[in-house]
Amino acid sequence: MRWLRAAMMTWAVIGCSERVAVASSHADDAKLSTYHTFAMMTVPPRATANDSGSAGDTSVRSGDVKDSSGAGDSSVTRMDPMLASSPVGEAIRSDIVHSFAGRGYRESSAPDFLVAYYAGTGHIIDVRAYPYDYSGLSSSGRVDLRDYPAGTVIVDVVDASTKKLVWRGQGVSKIPNDPELYAHQLAVAVKDIIAQFPKVANPTG
Numbered sequence: 001m002r003w004l005r006a007a008m009m010t011w012a013v014i015g016c017s018e019r020v021a022v023a024s025s026h027a028d029d030a031k032l033s034t035y036h037t038f039a040m041m042t043v044p045p046r047a048t049a050n051d052s053g054s055a056g057d058t059s060v061r062s063g064d065v066k067d068s069s070g071a072g073d074s075s076v077t078r079m080d081p082m083l084a085s086s087p088v089g090e091a092i093r094s095d096i097v098h099s100f101a102g103r104g105y106r107e108s109s110a111p112d113f114l115v116a117y118y119a120g121t122g123h124i125i126d127v128r129a130y131p132y133d134y135s136g137l138s139s140s141g142r143v144d145l146r147d148y149p150a151g152t153v154i155v156d157v158v159d160a161s162t163k164k165l166v167w168r169g170q171g172v173s174k175i176p177n178d179p180e181l182y183a184h185q186l187a188v189a190v191k192d193i194i195a196q197f198p199k200v201a202n203p204t205g
Helices: 087-102 179-194
Strands: 004-014 018-026 037-040 113-118 124-126 147-149 152-159 164-172
Touching (some): 037 087, 087 179, 147 152, 152 179, 164 179
Parallel strands (some): 037 113
Antiparallel strands (some): 018 164, 113 152, 124 147, 152 164
């Protein structure tokens, strides 16, 4: 398959001064136009440094959140967007579902596409830290495994039948210390990332 790289950039305003840079990459629009239903993928267990095949400081992996002293605590855990049990984790999943619904897609147990995401409060976001089961969106057939800067939110759309990545949206914003404010900023980022995804074609109702 020949891949098309979309260089779409928009700016979402957070509060009075914060902005989120949003971009997306995708396969051909004909494939995306066949989708009507979706389901969220379960976040896989976090990989160790050896599992991810990545060198470097494992203390800065996505989801490995630490306070300024380097020791994790309950307040920091509440900030982890990759934990389904954390307030921020619950919020980002809900934001993703509502954003796709706003584009006309229906959540389903027999979906046309699956949705995965990455976010974190570490110094970098390492997509290898959460090994979802899919491939694609590169000429080599592999998922882009580079590190992303802190504050990055990535939303991946995966074809449910082939388990290949067909669309990736991403945005970057600052990470506040307050979980409620962070959840709000993620909501804005998610909405504007998914606004890059095409609206459902020929809604089935």
